Amino acid sequence: MAPSATVPNGTLPSGSVTGRLASVYSEVQKKRVDHALPLPSVLKHPFTIIDGPRSSAAGNPDEIAKLFPHLFGQPSAALTPSESAAAAQPHQKLKIGVVLSGGQAPGGHNVISGIFDYLQERAKGSTLYGFRGGPAGIMKCKYVELNSDYIYPYRNQGGFDMICSGRDKIETPEQFKQAEETAKKLDLDGLVVIGGDDSNTNACLLAENFRSKNLKTRVIGCPKTIDGDLKCKEVPTSFGFDTACKIYSEMIGNVMIDARSTGKYYHFVRLMGRAASHITLECALQTHPNITIIGEEVAAKNLTLKNVTDYIVDVICKRAKINYNYGVILIPEGLIDFIPEVQHLIAELNEILAHDIVDEGGLWKKKLTDQSLKLFELLPQAIQEQLMLERDPHGNVQVAKIETEKMLIQMVETELEKRKQEGKYSAEFKGQSHFFGYEGRCGLPTNFDATYCYALGYGAGTLLHSGKTGLISSVANLCAPVEEWTVGGTALTSLMDVERRHGKFKPVIKKAMVELEGAPFKKFASLRDEWAMKNCYVSPGPIQFSGPGSDAVSHTLLLELEAQA
């Protein structure tokens, strides 16, 4: 309440000509833009790069070897302190491109700052091009030359708007040709691809292609996705997961206090994560909700929608007996995709809708198998209608459009009504639905994500400078102080397996799912019964950039690293 605090905003003290020029920065944005980032000590001093042993693949190494004849088997690389640095990093001006691929994740701008600062500090006179709008920017050679003024306002800021992103892929021979032409035209020494599992697979194909054509352009990937499903031993986490989970957990914690204060609502919170439930699990570990549904467990136990509903209803009934008629329930947005019977129903519906007339009388339902019919009839009417009416351009049922949390509320209501009539439940149930999604993708990166991303980018610079290609930037030992973080690169082919698509083998980096035998799930499983009946709610509060807790790492990362140690 000092006089200076009465000017909540001011124009950014920078003459930069960027997309954020029209922006007024908040006090917090301003503080963050000038926040100096620590570097792992191996990056602060002369270093040399040590190659590890020959690598293999995550599965089907013979097929991966065929798909990546020039790259397969190459070792991972680790930076190590060195007395004489001259050999490792020749004095050379580099031309490097960088691209953001896929959905936003907090910290992307810091990867770019990291690359830029590396070039400024260790390869003076280098040039950094930012390809605009994702991989399409590479194909169309749409880029901007990044300089100090251009980058400045984006330091430690959320979003991908510095150069924007896109979901295009470089797939066809023509598209690879376009990428080659861009690499030649800009005389690129290297390219950094910041993306998820698909984008890093694509990065490796590009690296293989450039190598096969004897182009000098090397390609390094960086692990990005708030979903947290791109990780392995060498890449302990993808960036953005930490910030997104902390933003969602802030909201969940607030809703929990609301639930306890009001004492009359069950809050059903749907969280991002269509393929894997890492976000839901991490938020559960941060906040201790009464009920958490983990998609991978539903799939592994072959649970039905009725099973999931009953599980929720059982807890609600037990809580009613001790006069708790409120609670918080976390649901991953991909839940429906994890339920085998739902998949069967959808497949049958798609078939029927494509070939048959759907009569009002419901005779068409006879074409469903018994199991699917039973499930269909179990669904709330609004969901039935949604399944029948809203279809994608190919005429398929749009599962993604189903608001799972609202569907579950209706199913729980119906089941509770039944139990009421059976005299097994006598309280009142009020469901409130929430979806936390977009709010988390572009938040200001936490200290962890800001520092991690900066090291990923700086490390990518070192790898390109040392002539490496087909690696993913790998920063590890993340629970130790930043000084002790390790830096290197992991062979992308070593993360790959193949999938058969249209009669051909396609390389894929398998999504890392929640492991039911992993430490985070086991910790959750050991506590969930207690959380169900007692209200052990934790309210993490808003992300702080200084003071207690501001440097905390995610529970998932901490538990996984502890288990490895």
Add this chain to the structure above:
Amino acid sequence: MAPSATVPNGTLPSGSVTGRLASVYSEVQKKRVDHALPLPSVLKHPFTIIDGPRSSAAGNPDEIAKLFPHLFGQPSAALTPSESAAAAQPHQKLKIGVVLSGGQAPGGHNVISGIFDYLQERAKGSTLYGFRGGPAGIMKCKYVELNSDYIYPYRNQGGFDMICSGRDKIETPEQFKQAEETAKKLDLDGLVVIGGDDSNTNACLLAENFRSKNLKTRVIGCPKTIDGDLKCKEVPTSFGFDTACKIYSEMIGNVMIDARSTGKYYHFVRLMGRAASHITLECALQTHPNITIIGEEVAAKNLTLKNVTDYIVDVICKRAKINYNYGVILIPEGLIDFIPEVQHLIAELNEILAHDIVDEGGLWKKKLTDQSLKLFELLPQAIQEQLMLERDPHGNVQVAKIETEKMLIQMVETELEKRKQEGKYSAEFKGQSHFFGYEGRCGLPTNFDATYCYALGYGAGTLLHSGKTGLISSVANLCAPVEEWTVGGTALTSLMDVERRHGKFKPVIKKAMVELEGAPFKKFASLRDEWAMKNCYVSPGPIQFSGPGSDAVSHTLLLELEAQA
């Protein structure tokens, strides 16, 4: 990432036996619980209470005088430093009750801490009772004696769960009798009612009733509501507004960066505030969205739903011409209630639904007036169905259940499709809906709300100690440093007017609406055209408890106080 930071949570270092006993506190909660609050300097030293001139009412003083024969006209009170404090505050042990009434607002726990600390420091040996579950706790004499250990874990924490709240009112003669009995049974010297406009009206009726029965129990109100619609010159803001708006603005800022990064979505954000649009206006001033709808303006200009839709569509079309096919739009949840034609339609529908058969052929629609029929046909089908099918227990249409943001998205889609066919628009429109509500009601109070609430409670203690009744605790000069804040009490009758209900005059504290001639709206109105076309987005980021911006007051408060000065 120091080793200590690897323990993100710890049990609260307290032996308190409270509802939060089972809770593990996050680092941020722990930091806040021990955060020492500054007091206005007048509360730190001996003071005396100066009465102002005789007061009147906000309207119909004669009727208010009849309704409050013992209290009408009493002066407001102001604390002022005094050399000899003995006269103002007799050494006396007090028995005080406190109650939370209505919806949660961040800071409620601090009002209670403020009362408690006042009693501890200035009236040693006093007792503080917390009535449980709102006014019903007074009527049923359901209370807990608050002590230091009990209060400790709730200091600077969100929620109302220390004693919980409720929406009951003390209205009938029997209920007033029950309240009297409780006051007598606990030998109460005073009662603090923490609530919104209705609850403070109720507090004044209680004060009048106790006075008329010659009970010693005095009643002081405190201004609570996140909606920000309980305020006047002496009470510059209600508590909770600051925190809630900052939480919503964090989310809006994140969605803005997402919109700009993705470049393809229009985000329609519905915000709390059924009666008044203060929250929407404040969030607009904090974040600079492309479009903001203020309910009070819609009502004042007698706009139709078509007008509102056209305004949005016009901006979208203009933006499309400069290749901005994305944006952020803020909508108050009470929007529909502000549109006169919607009110007419609802009234007609209620009449028809009550008396006529609604035939499938739609003949019933002939009973609608032309204007209402036109509006009904303009509504998306899903909304039409919702209006016809979902009714409250009295058979009335449930306006509150309409998801305004989704309705507007559909109406905008339809209008854009029309313009496309007319060749006036050729881009692609994708709407995303959001509702930010519960997330903001129970967040950790900002520094402002934490300090303001503590002063409100401490001040309420001084007023009761001095024998005052029928006042609302008033802390002002809020843009100055805390030391300079003024403290006092305002006669509740001076805020009142009457409304005629069921043939009787009822006293009401009029809700403070957004003033179209007020400084906050005028500032917004002067900037909105620029915000519409340029993307001047501000991302306030998560609430910080230390460092730059952490003590900032809301734009609304700042602009209103500047205008008064």
